[in-house]
Amino acid sequence: MEDFPRFTAAAVQAAPVYLDTAATVAKAVALIGEAASNGASLIAFPEVFVPGYPYWNWTMNPVQGSPWYERLYRCAIDIPGPHLDALRAAAAATKTTVVIGVNERSRHSLGLIYNSVVTIGPDGSVLNVHRKLVPTWAEKLTWGGGDGSTVRVLDSAVGPLGALACGENTNTLARFSLLAQGELVHVASYISLPVAPADYDMAQAIAVRSAAHAFEGKLFSVVACSTITDEMIEIAAGDDPEIAKAMRRPNSALSGIFGPDGNPVVEPLIDEEGIVYAEIDLARCIQPKQMHDIIGAYNRFDVFQLHHDTTPRRPVVFGSRGPVAEEPVAPGPVIGPWPGDGDAVRAG
Template sequence: MKIKTCLIQDSPVFFDKDKTLDKVEQLTKKYAQQGCELIVFPESFIPGYPRGFSFGATIGSRTDEGRKLYSEFYKNSIDIESDDIKKLEKLSRSEQVYLVIGVTEKQQVNGSLYCSMLYISPSNGLLGVHRKIKPTGTERIVWGEADGESLVTFHTEIGKLGGLICWENLMPLARMAMYKKGVEIYIAPTADSRKEWTATMQHIALEGRCFVLGCNQFFTKSMYPEKYRSLVADQPENMCPGGSVIVSPMGKIIAGPLFGEAGALVAELNLEEIGLSKLDFDVIGHYARNDIFDFNVAKQPEMVKENPTPKR
């Protein structure tokens, strides 16, 4: 089976949820018209990754200005029980494309924010949500951490989907949780634009014998609205040069890495390559050594099987 995929390397309309949703719609329609069946957006694309922000927090104190900024971030984040999700489901259905979108998610029950990845099917709507199990560094000021229930995977008509966000991909046991479910298309939205990140994506592809889709934003300081620029005065103009990349199960780069510009990576994935790659290495099969290692993930759900598209 061959799947045409697209990674969006672009910028949101920062901290403006509604305008960013409109941009998601425009980009989705553009690449769906080119025959793409899976479109991926970067980490916290809605409403934007708050690179360079401190939210007025230091050890032992927080500022009123930082609290107000957090409140604005919260207001522009996604509630999966809201009409925002219905809009994305409608878009997925109308364009007949799978969407995987990095968002900051707000939860009405506990008032917290999570760095999340939405999986949306054209036939089944929202399949589920992966929430970051460990925000990196000072991301922990604004994002909570999820538990094993967030390590979701999905058996869809275009293959078995799963993945992790940004530096979760450096956690060997989190990666193994994905491999154990037999993920074929491993999706890795990120904010890491270092050239070294490409090597991480290649290693995961080789290790998991899966296609790896690493998707990042392209973002410059001048893209911030004027009212935020004083908060990032010490940052370089080219704050996030991108680096999106698509890698085969043998660790070969299929498309990218794309640096220094907005754009998209489009590539066709031949899922038969996964089986071919397992002749000499299979991390959950003949290379597993289950007689030595015992692996368990607390609360990880079973892979969700998508209901097939009704035949017309």
């Protein structure tokens, strides 16, 4: 392409209105309006911003945490559904590309929740619904895993756009697949993680991973992380003062924007709520590729090869496995034509 997009990106660092879906969506809509009024064309939100992260998985045993799991399931959103419609309307009204993390409720299995990243175009269309491939550690108590059909680079208004959730940004093969699809703008969504081991600096871990992907891919990485509130601490810590103290420790959240040299384009925001803005010029991705283009001249595809299975994984596929008809039969309509809809099946 001759013209490379130049635009303002916004990384939102904020807490949801915890376990209140309608209020959190309203907060997201307001933040979209605020970021757009400051010139942002791309607005990135944290992991599972709607309506929050299951911190109790890290501080309670599974039996203690199970009632909270049910509450989160009841608060999760349907795709398609009215809460997503409100976000789509906000993106369309502001003509912005919005990437936001949600708890997505499965349509085929009562109690199944996905950690999903939804990308919405400036016309309000849903471009992709990416379900986190592997929930990290204690997260397996809450979320099911996605499939490779949603690990995609989108031809978006801000350029070739990809997104991964939190620990997926440590998955070298997932990141490489996005790079090999031509990714130039990457959105990485995170949650504040003060419940990790005492020697784990979440802010540093986010910065390291974000800088690495930006430097390796010679691209821009927009990083959005949530923050901790007293309500989250009260729920997860209960009457345990040590857990409450741990959940208030600093350097647990970082949001920012990293350039193709791996350096921050703007000073990252740590722990506090706010929006980080930066100007992105995709032409800056060209010259660094001359040195290290790991999806081009700086690789040996006769030596290394990645296979990415993009088959949607569904609980049941209806159709005949009988003899092939003499005349081709057109497939039935897709039920639920939503990007990343692993629940969809073809009608008979």
